[in-house]
Amino acid sequence: MMAPPQESWNGELLGYVVTWQEAGGAAGRNTSAALTAPGWGAAHAQLAALRAHTHYSVAVRAFNAVGAGPPSTPLTATTLEGAPEASPERVRCEPLSAQSIRVWWEPPPPALRGGVLLGYEVLYETVDELESQVETRRSGGMETILQALQRAANYSIAVRARTAAGTGPASEPVYCVTHEDIPGAPMDIKAAANSEDTVIVSWLAPLQKNGKIKHYTIYSRPQRTGQHSQMMVLHKDEEDEYQVEVRGLQEHQVYEFWVTAATASGEGEMSAIVARKPNARGKLI
Structure with missing residues (x-):
């Protein structure tokens, strides 16, 4: 600030009043403020608590014991960019397949963007795992597709906006479950002779269930032939070990x-194939 000519003081100059307001501020919102810089020799003042990346109109008035004089010609200045002050709005998601989810949203309110939005970051992680890791995917628009996800998994998804100055707060999470897929192969299959015409087959549930297991199908056939028989066993919740007795086999x-x-x-992948004679009693192989 530069002091006015002394002949215009009309008494002892006591200081200055600096007023500012948002240029084109929204109606009904308090966008103006003032501060006093005491002393006729004051040459500057720092305006605080301003909005990032916002245009301000600033004027200065000198005052003496009688009151304040006329304001100076207003100057317009713009604050630097900052990180967004609000999160994106209306975040939504929908599963597209067993390994992909579509996510879309709307930008933060204009007054809270902090500057020019450069894009968004989508934060996602599985909900059901004890030690899940947050993954981040950047998007230049207001929609993205998350891919290479786990099958039949519940995902927590949030979005945050970013400017050149940094990233803003993340939105409240939304949740989507990827579609089920066919399961992996049952594990550790074994067979043991039980009598001259029966064999006990045992196995463990697949490591990759990829959804809720409905049932298991046990296949059997004479070695080196293409004809097979099959039987079904229903899946039991909280049970991963199974065994079944295959009957009506031919001895030897x-x-x-x-x-x-x-x-x-x-139906998912088949397990390894094991071979056994009905009359060959012994331990599981």
């Missing part, structure tokens, strides 16, 4: 056995 004939699991999406 070597049989091959394998197992598949199924979800609502269909």
Whole structure:
């Protein structure tokens, strides 16, 4: 600030009043303020608590014991950019497949963007795992598709906006579950002779269930033939170990056995194949 000519003081100059307001501020919102810089020799004042990336109109008036004089010609100045002060709005999601989710949103309110929005960051992680890791995907628009996700998994998804000055707060999370898929192969299949015409087949649930297991199918066939028989066993919740007795086999004939699991999406991968004769009693192999 530069002091007015002394002949215009009309008495002892006591200081200055600095007033400012947002240029084009929204109606009904308090966008103006003032501060006093005491002393006729005051040359500057710092305006605080301003909005980032906002145009302000600033004027100065000198005052003496009688009152304040006329304001100076207003100057317009713009604050630097800052990080967004608000999160994106109306974040939504929908599963597209067993490994992909579509996410879309709307930008933060204009007055709270902090500057020019350069894009967004989508933060996502699985909900059901004890030690899940937050993944980040950047998007230049207001929609993205998350890919290579876990099958039949519940995901927590949030979005935050970013400017050149940094990222803003994340939105409240939304949740989406990827679609089920066919399961992986049952594990650790074994077969043991139980009598001259029965074999006990045992196995463990798939490591990759990819949804809710509905049932298992046990296949058997004489070795080196293409014809097979099958039987079904329902899945039991909280149970991962299974065994079933395959009956009606021919004594001294070597049989091959394998197992598949199924979800609502269909039958999954087959297990390893094991072979056993009905009359060859012994431990599981």
